[in-house]
Amino acid sequence: MSPAEQQIELLVDIYSALHPAGGVGRYARHVCDALRHGSGLVPWRACSPRGYGRRARERYPEAAHRTLAVSWPELFLLVTAGARVGWRFDRLYGRPSLFHSPLGFGPRFRDARLLITIHDLTFLDHPGWHPRRTALFLGLAVPAAARDAARVFCDSEHMRRRVIAELGVPADRVVTLAPPLAPRFRPLAETQALARVRTRFGLEAPFVLHVGTLEPRKNHVTLIEAFERMRRAGFPGTLALVGRDGWHTRSIAARLERSPERGAILRIQDADDDDLVALYSACAVNAFPSLAEGFGYPVLEGMACGAPSVTSEDPALLELAAGYAPAVPARDAGALADALLGAWRDPDVRARARALGPPRAATYGFERWATRLLACYREEMAAVDAGRGGRKSAARATAP
Numbered sequence: 001m002s003p004a005e006q007q008i009e010l011l012v013d014i015y016s017a018l019h020p021a022g023g024v025g026r027y028a029r030h031v032c033d034a035l036r037h038g039s040g041l042v043p044w045r046a047c048s049p050r051g052y053g054r055r056a057r058e059r060y061p062e063a064a065h066r067t068l069a070v071s072w073p074e075l076f077l078l079v080t081a082g083a084r085v086g087w088r089f090d091r092l093y094g095r096p097s098l099f100h101s102p103l104g105f106g107p108r109f110r111d112a113r114l115l116i117t118i119h120d121l122t123f124l125d126h127p128g129w130h131p132r133r134t135a136l137f138l139g140l141a142v143p144a145a146a147r148d149a150a151r152v153f154c155d156s157e158h159m160r161r162r163v164i165a166e167l168g169v170p171a172d173r174v175v176t177l178a179p180p181l182a183p184r185f186r187p188l189a190e191t192q193a194l195a196r197v198r199t200r201f202g203l204e205a206p207f208v209l210h211v212g213t214l215e216p217r218k219n220h221v222t223l224i225e226a227f228e229r230m231r232r233a234g235f236p237g238t239l240a241l242v243g244r245d246g247w248h249t250r251s252i253a254a255r256l257e258r259s260p261e262r263g264a265i266l267r268i269q270d271a272d273d274d275d276l277v278a279l280y281s282a283c284a285v286n287a288f289p290s291l292a293e294g295f296g297y298p299v300l301e302g303m304a305c306g307a308p309s310v311t312s313e314d315p316a317l318l319e320l321a322a323g324y325a326p327a328v329p330a331r332d333a334g335a336l337a338d339a340l341l342g343a344w345r346d347p348d349v350r351a352r353a354r355a356l357g358p359p360r361a362a363t364y365g366f367e368r369w370a371t372r373l374l375a376c377y378r379e380e381m382a383a384v385d386a387g388r389g390g391r392k393s394a395a396r397a398t399a400p
Helices: 023-036 053-059 072-085 132-148 157-167 190-201 220-232 250-257 273-282 297-304 315-321 333-345 347-364 366-385
Strands: 010-013 044-050 064-071 098-101 113-118 151-154 174-176 207-211 238-242 265-268 285-288 309-312
Touching (some): 044 053, 044 072, 064 072, 113 132, 113 366, 132 157, 157 174, 207 220, 207 297, 220 238, 220 250, 238 273, 297 315, 333 347
Parallel strands (some): 151 174
16 A cells, blocks of 8 residues: 555554543543544554553553554653754654654654644743753753644643744644543532542541642642641641642652641542542632643632632633632742632632532533544644645754
8 A cells, every 4th residue: 555545543642641640641641532532533543652552552442552662761762862963753653644742742753743732831941840851851852842843732822822932833833722621520519529538538628628749830838838827817627638749849748747737737649530529529728829830720620610719820820710719929828828718718709619610611621622632633634635744854864
């Protein structure tokens, strides 16, 4: 069969979808779900590094698969070096026509049309928030891939503007496509929600909820200080920190251990989505004072469950939650404590969140998002079919 007669197939990097924690992994799983349930409209193949093939096939048994000849650590090094010297990776990936990188690093190809998703730019703004190797890898690979990509998906309009202005990607190749809300996130009756969190975690009302990986940008240190102020002001409940340990956690753990309210702070590292629905539905207030975000999944999920929320003034969070959640300066523990106390004390705040949150969150519904994503894929497949192919680079470097 000649290349012109071959069926155009989308190759999707599913590495991040095979890891349980984090918003990027959730996003990658949504991509796979959109393709799995898209009635065959977009032929696709799941791609994973050596060592992940069995897990990938067990997780997505109905998909076709391609397992790379290199492991993740080897790929990590190859892509890092390739971003420096201009390598192209067509041969390693089986010479695809169309490739989507949900993690955003590419890699770059000579002939394939490359699609990437950029969730945030914290690896450029604050490389110290990340493991050193990760910051180096993303800081080299993502800007290079973005400049080569046929299309760049961004989680918010704020990120789209930054990608255009700071990475130099032409505006007509950058698309705002906010991540979807999983259908299971909806209000749960308060009595039912409290019964679940009591049984699962020993939590009683009232409690402040925070959902997010333990890492510097989530601003746990300020939240802990704000919680201490709340307790001094009469808040009788618990702070529930839901999320696994990430990176650079030493200072966060030290601040937690020396808190005079340590006994009222609960770490939860094993919550599944059903637990999260109950936690959002039962909490007094959902706190998300992040220092930097590209979107803010916990705010959207809390909104869908009718949870009163307080966020920082990060631009992406303001975009997501404007008119729904009050926003305070991220590092102002006093302002954060006052806003959280206000949400707890005022019953009208909870009633308003229950009334406004779910309908607004529904605008981020999975079906709507999947329809847009699949339409983008079909447009790119049509571009391949029309002979435009991948963007050609003037530099013809040797591929690994």
